Amino acid sequence: MQRNSFVKMTKLPEVKGRIYYISSPVRQENLYAVYETTDRKFWTKLAKCNQAEFVKSGTEGKCIEARELIIALPESFVDYEPKALLKLFTEHMKQNYGTECIAALHHNKRKTNYHIHLIFSERKSLEEPIEKIATRNMFYDETGKHVRTKKEILGEDGQIRAGCKVVTKGEVYERNLFTTKNARFKNEGFLDEVKRSYTDLINLYVKDDKQKLKVFDRTGVYLPMKKIGKNNPKAEQIVVDNQIRTKWNLTVDSALVVGVPETQIMEVKRTQISQPASKSIKQNGRNPELFSQLIKLAVSTLEMLIRRILDIVSAKENLxxxxxxxxxxxxxxxxxxPTVPEGKKENVNPEHRAEKKVVIQAPERPxxxxxxxxxxxxxxxxxxxxxxxxxxxxxxxxxxxxxxxxxxxxxxxxxxxxxxxxxxxxxxxxxxxxxxxxxxxxxxxxxxxxxxxxxxxxxxxxxxxxxxxxxxxxxxxxxxxxxxxxxxxxxxxxxxxxxxxxxxxxxxxxxxxxxxxx
Structure with missing residues (x-):
């Protein structure tokens, strides 16, 4: 039996703190190896860059400084040398996506979950920093926001308020060390792509075929189930959502067995679930109740197809x-x-064959x-x-x-x-x-x-x-x-x-x- 691979991705609002947590022997009881593709100063500069860009954008919420992959490994991988194993997985990420990484190889407390924490950057370092020079005096308030006039940063006493600053003409007011964020990492298909990539890598080193991983095909006929983590505030909602997804998957099983073409099932899924759900998310955000209604409608459509085929089969059987x-x-x-009839048996007389000089060769049985x-x-x-x-x-x-x-x-x-x-x-x-x-x-x-x-x-x-x-x-x-x-x-x-x-x-x-x- 094959099992599904599990690669989880999370956003990191404080990358330096997370790096310390996953790489510190003090914080990790079962830490086997740490591997870095660049020095720690890179992450400090990256965090500063992301925070500055976040302030400039005026976006609400938390600034995302980096992203993290948690990669579950087969337990048999403990037989491989930890540092070499971790280097293999980290360099695989850097080579495929051109991003800097830092990774740590762990076991949980009970030593039942062998896994890798891999942090990667969404930005690349520039070969040469891009510097912007002020063509006139520039004024910034306490929040770092650029304002038009000096008057906007003066206090009641006519002096520049604490926290405000002035960049005089000719000075560097902005210095970019990194590229913009790679939009590829925000794409919904990125995680599936990474899963497939790491699944192929893992399967190369799995010794027992029973431990080989298999990625769930999101483009297939089934709907994926959602994992419920510890202390998840949406646990009850996810349970209900998984129940309706299970109903679709079981109905798909019935459809496949009775003979509904897989292409027809995929058409129902595409037109009644995937497309309406995608359109609704873009317009109104995620709505679990609406998604459930879409699945119920699609299930009803499949049930009609199943019963129609069963009625046709039943009618034929009655005839x-x-x-x-x-x-x-x-x-x-x-x-x-096949048995060779007596009258059709070959004449095996050697003299007769010699006279006619005919060699009879029977066709090869398939x-x-x-x-x-x-x-x-x-x-x-x-x-x-x-x-x-x-x-x-x-x-x-x-x-x-x-x-x-x-x-x-x-x-x-x-x-x-x-x-x-x-x-x-x-x-x-x-x-x-x-x-x-x-x-x-x-x-x-x-x-x-x-x-x-x-x-x-x-x-x-x-x-x-x-x-x-x-x-x-x-x-x-x-x-x-x-x-x-x-x-x-x-x-x-x-x-x-x-x-x-x-x-x-x-x-x-x-x-x-x-x-x-x-």
Whole structure:
């Protein structure tokens, strides 16, 4: 089983204090190594630059002096030399993004979390400082803000107030040591990019495949879950948000199993969740309640698609004989090995061959690929998933009917009946949750992370298995000089035999395991 990588990013309003905290043996009980790409004076100058720019911008809130990545490592990495390991990860950041870094390698108190704190700058040092020279006297008030006239910084006594300053003509009034902040680090996709980059790096050094990391694909069909940190004031809100996200993810599982195309699921996610949410955030900021409503609407759309496909499948099944489907599956699974008829056997007389000087070489029998050989087993798993998904959909319909019944029970006289219905709804919802968990457990028991991963493997193996079956037909045609009987023809021949026996008032025979033979 693979696990998701965890790389967290935070903003630092006081970079010097944070550097001391992560790199000090006094503050850190389990500090193994510290690595720096530049000297400590760089961070002092950087903090001063950021604070000056922040004041100049007039922005409210806190000044962000730097950013920090917290990178969780597999526990097996304790076997690597700490200084070399930390240098590898820090230089990886500097080389990829051209930024100065300072990093520390830690363990938590219980030594269960091996991790790196990596602080990086959003600005680069200039090769030559940019100096601005005053072309006239310039006046600054106590806050450092530039004012137009000297009068604005004078006190009642006519003297310059304490904290105010004057830069005379010809003096340097501004000296820039750094570039502007790199907007790339503020981009929403930056953290995902860093996660993928470090995941690839970590997987190069992981010895056990079970410890390999995998980044959650935010562009995929599922919605990511939010982590709840300690003492998070929004913990309850995040719990509710994760519940609605889970509902979407479980509905996606049902859609994938019954056959809703992944492209169609992605279209629903894009048009009903991603785009409206992005537009709303730009206009009104983040609104958890609105986001939940968007997901609920998208879930309803997926439910409609699922039920439409199930109705189509059910209609087709009703048109088939009761046992036809199961026998057809057996016929698909059990392809009869070709046997050479007596009349078609090759003449093995050496003299006869010598006279005609003909060398007969039979065509090579096609080989089944590893992926194709997995198909029959994966098909059985898929059948379990489909069966479970049908039960889940049935239970959802039951809950909807109970909800509708509850809505009709109004007034004091209907109170007792309403409580009974509420009890039934609560019981049904618990049963539904257990069914959905058991469905996920089916694919996990076979080593798959989720249903999407399983379905991709299932469709790929099915494609190769069908290609293998077609190759077999061509092979049989080459050996016997005529096309082999297809599965469809075998079914039709068998059904014809059954009807003939029924017409002659004979008992219907037990269906053979291999519909290709008698």
């Amino acid at each position: 088939l004989p009761k046992e036809g489907a199961s026998v057809g599956e057996k016929a698909t699974k059990e392809v009869a090995e 080989k089944q690929s590893v992926l194709a050989s997995k198909y029959l087993r994966l098909q059985e798993v898929h059948e379990k998933l489909v069966k479970q998904s049908k039960v889940i959909q049935s239970k959802k319909i039951d809950i909807e009917e109970l909800e509708e019944e509850k809505s009709k029970l109004k007034g004091i006289l209907q109170g007792r009946k309403r409580k009974e219905v509420e009890g039934k709804i609560e019981k049904a919802e618990v049963q539904l949750a257990n069914m959905e968990q058991s469905r996920s457990a089916i694919v996990k028991s076979y080593g798959y992370k989720n249903i999407q991963e399983f379905m991709k493997d299932f469709h790929a193996s099915k494609s190769e298995y069908e290609a293998y079956q077609q190759a077999l037909v061509k092979y049989e045609k080459g050996v016997y000089g005529k096309p082999a009987e297809s599965i469809k023809e075998r079914l039709e021949r068998y059904d014809k035999e059954v009807k003939e026996r029924e017409n002659s008032k004979q008992n219907t025979p037990v269906r053979p395991k291999d519909r290709g033979g008698r």
